Amino acid sequence: MTALKVFSDSPLDAATTRLLLDGTAPYEVLFPRTAASSVLAQADPDLAFPLADIAFGQPDLESIRRSDRLKWIHLSSAGFTRYDTPEFRALVAERGVVVTHSSSVYAAACAEHVFALMLAYSRRLPQALRSQAASGSAEWFQLRGDSVSLREQSVVILGFGGIATALVKLLAPFEMKITAMRRQPRGDEGVPTVTAEGLPAALATADHVINILPDNPASRNFIDSARLVQMKRGAVFYNIGRGATVDQEALLAALRSGRLAAAWLDVTEPEPLPAGHPLRSEPDCFITPHIAGGHADESGTLVRHFLANFQRYLAGAPLLDRIM
């Protein structure tokens, strides 16, 4: 294993680069000549890639296809849309390449972000923070009366993985009625879990619908006009999964008709949503720019998570967050 080489195209600063080099020593780390702009951006092919046994970052598909050395790909994101195709799955299966992702790195922050959005909705923070209402005014009574406690309200979580697991813990003090949806319920979710077949009944009574679905052929436009009609009138929709899982025209119509009381989106299609997009001016649509997973020392967390997996790889132990 002395010839083991790691290719890293993650955009790291000096401190985290040092962390990566120290954590992988005595093995060599190869860096691309052009650094990636973000952990979400796919890198261009690089001359060093064919020498790598391990790729950490967002390696480009063509380089992976051409490599005859690659044994493990550790993606620097939680989402893995561009790798989630039958062709890619077949390729890595045939070559015996293991694929892991960085779900654990972002799960806590994503859960806290959507929880913050739920509380911001519940306490009408966007409206309250721009109000200068005097006590006793109509606006003041409205603001106070519009605030609704999350306590004992019902919530449907679409997509049950690390983020949902963390979110369920944060929601515990509110004693909410939680239903999760996942493709294949395992029975260990800790909350009632349905498949897509059981979803209409759950949506019919949910006060909050939280979308954490990844983007893949099965999830694209999963939230369409038919799904929106299944939701209770006045429900609130949150999306921290991927923008492509939502039919945004249908979402806009649901907001305008009052079917949805509000939509809180961290992800859109495209990103960023153009300044003139009608969702931007919809009064009950609130958008954050794909930052749900962000947190202080994010690159450090990312590298430490990779290094934990690297030690497992060296020891021949099962890898964390394996997806293929």
Place this chain on the structure above:
Amino acid sequence: MTALKVFSDSPLDAATTRLLLDGTAPYEVLFPRTAASSVLAQADPDLAFPLADIAFGQPDLESIRRSDRLKWIHLSSAGFTRYDTPEFRALVAERGVVVTHSSSVYAAACAEHVFALMLAYSRRLPQALRSQAASGSAEWFQLRGDSVSLREQSVVILGFGGIATALVKLLAPFEMKITAMRRQPRGDEGVPTVTAEGLPAALATADHVINILPDNPASRNFIDSARLVQMKRGAVFYNIGRGATVDQEALLAALRSGRLAAAWLDVTEPEPLPAGHPLRSEPDCFITPHIAGGHADESGTLVRHFLANFQRYLAGAPLLDRIM
């Protein structure tokens, strides 16, 4: 007791007035000729008041002083500044008048409001909601990196009553280091509790300082420049108590010097704060217009809480939320 009369100057709508009448029947409820503008506004003297055995609302001090029938005052607010004087306490003690307030009505909402503010700070929601940053841009990296989890951070809560008790439960999943300050620790707070003497040490390490102090002579300007200097550089200050407990000039200076990273205020002095007040244009000062206790069907909760106490009164049982 058949002659028992309740005077109510709370601003109730038709449904909650009906609730009050039904819940107090067969006893008579007297209403003032002029309705109060809010539960916080003191009513003018009314001709019906001298006939009342019980006052529910914000009875004016002169009417209370003149009454020779009054046995119980149930205040429609959690704060009771205008009644919290040695003269008033002596008066009700001498007359044997019991005083209760509506703390329980607002505690859950107040706790959820300040918790929402903490998460909005933690996830940088004001900045994120107005950003249209593209993935990989400097602004995007900044937003992601500025988000800091509440997990395992430390918090000091000034004033430990119903709101703090509710807040501590909401914070539980974040495993924060909580210290409370109250005038007379009882030992049943469930978290380490100090008096004002022990406060400097607690403030020195607190990431979040939450002020829930009521307004009384001892608490006025409690947060002054000396206290602010005791806080850790970069601490975040929240106020859902009363505006008069804070020296706002000192607060402004602490924000401008970077001593405080941010201030989130639901209460100010005066209210509303004038549009041109420098705190309004301070970039890291966020103000909601005294709505922390607001919630849907607030009047209903208020009346039900009074009625629960009314049944206790009739049964000769100890009253809830007694303050004098």
